[in-house]
Amino acid sequence: MRHLIPAALAACCALAPAPAAAQWTSSRVDGHAPIGVMGDHRHERGEVMLSLRYMPMEMEGSRVGTRTIPDAEIISATGRNFMVTPTQMSMTMVMGGLMWAPSDRLTLMAMVPWLDNSMDHITRAGGAFTTTSSGLGDVAASALVGLGTWGNQSAHLNLGVSLPTGAITAMDVLPTSNGTEVQLPYPMQLGSGTYDLRPGVTWLGQARGWSWGVQGIGTVRLGENDRGWTQGNRLDATAWLGVPLMRDLSVSLRGAASSWGDVEGVDAAASVNPMVVPTARTDLRGGTRIDAGVGVNWYVHRPSGLRLAAELLRPLYQDLHGPQLETDYTLVVGLQVVPVH
Numbered sequence: 617m618r619h620l621i622p623a624a625l626a627a628c629c630a631l632a633p634a635p636a637a638a639q640w641t642s643s644r645v646d647g648h649a650p651i652g653v654m655g656d657h658r659h660e661r662g663e664v665m666l667s668l669r670y671m672p673m674e675m676e677g678s679r680v681g682t683r684t685i686p687d688a689e690i691i692s693a694t695g696r697n698f699m700v701t702p703t704q705m706s707m708t709m710v711m712g713g714l715m716w717a718p719s720d721r722l723t724l725m726a727m728v729p730w731l732d733n734s735m736d737h738i739t740r741a742g743g744a745f746t747t748t749s750s751g752l753g754d755v756a757a758s759a760l761v762g763l764g765t766w767g768n769q770s771a772h773l774n775l776g777v778s779l780p781t782g783a784i785t786a787m788d789v790l791p792t793s794n795g796t797e798v799q800l801p802y803p804m805q806l807g808s809g810t811y812d813l814r815p816g817v818t819w820l821g822q823a824r825g826w827s828w829g830v831q832g833i834g835t836v837r838l839g840e841n842d843r844g845w846t847q848g849n850r851l852d853a854t855a856w857l858g859v860p861l862m863r864d865l866s867v868s869l870r871g872a873a874s875s876w877g878d879v880e881g882v883d884a885a886a887s888v889n890p891m892v893v894p895t896a897r898t899d900l901r902g903g904t905r906i907d908a909g910v911g912v913n914w915y916v917h918r919p920s921g922l923r924l925a926a927e928l929l930r931p932l933y934q935d936l937h938g939p940q941l942e943t944d945y946t947l948v949v950g951l952q953v954v955p956v957h
């Protein structure tokens with residue numbers, strides 16, 4: 617059975633190069649995926665890896681479906697008839713990661729995100745204001761379970777769970793709240809408020825002068841949070857190519873597709889009226905986006921496993937339940953080190 621799966625895949629998957637004599641190895645500079653991919657590689661028994669990622673994401677302007685819509689139309693009485701619209705949002709995530717391999721087959725991984733959000737708005741009355749939220753996001757833990765390594769190919773399951781450690785009652789002052797803090801709409805919250813399953817699969821391959829990988833991961837929300845709503849489920853699929861330019865430096869090209877659902881239920885205590893601003897509407901949260909990314913991996917110091925990597929992603933396609941803010945770019949800069957071999 618273990619040998620039938622790769623045989624069947626190799627037979628039908630045109631991307632897979634003919635098996636070479638070399639064994640797949642994470643010690644190649646392109647043995648780690650572009651830095652925006654999580655849970656792409658396993659470690660050898662006893663190894664510990666620490667990582668830190670800095671991930672700013674910028675959103676400006678809104679879309680309805682695939683069409684951009686002017687902010688003025690969103691707040692016009694003859695347009696979408698909202699009183700307020702977001703014009704811009706900056707989301708910065710700093711994420712610490714820990715990987716540890718109790719065996720060659722199993723690598724355990726924990727990720728701890730810190731979020732910093734800022735959203736600018738304009739109002740029909742001609743005003744402008746900004747809201748912010750920051751704090752711990754949803755901590756995730758996962759097991760990367762090896763399916764096997766067959767020559768120059770390797771595959772594992774990603775069995776993850778996300779914990780509801782991020783706040784879902786983040787507050788700030790609004791122009792209409794007379795100086796008191798009120799609960800912010802859904803996109804400014806820091807977590808889902810639910811336990812989420814994150815099942816997936818990762819398949820990797822290496823040839824002499826290049827490498828490839830594909831990964832698909834779902835996010836399934838379990839039940840509803842204690843405010844009575846559920847963030848939409850999501851699906852993330854990505855594929856990449858890596859090319860070593862020299863022994864310790866590689867570049868990458870990646871495509872990433874994401875699809876996520878609307879909010880189900882409603883925060884009964886939400887202080888913002890969904891008639892006022894699109895961000896308070898549960899049915900204007902979902903969408904689909906396809907990003908293209910270019911990245912670089914640098915093996916700075918092999919004895920300590922020190923790597924420095926960066927990746928820039930720009931959307932090729934966005935289809936949003938809107939008006940909803942569109943993404944302009946995502947940058948990921950990361951550092952990885954292996955203090956225990």
Ligand SMILES: [Cu+2]
Binds near residue numbers: 665715
């Ligand atoms: Cu690692």
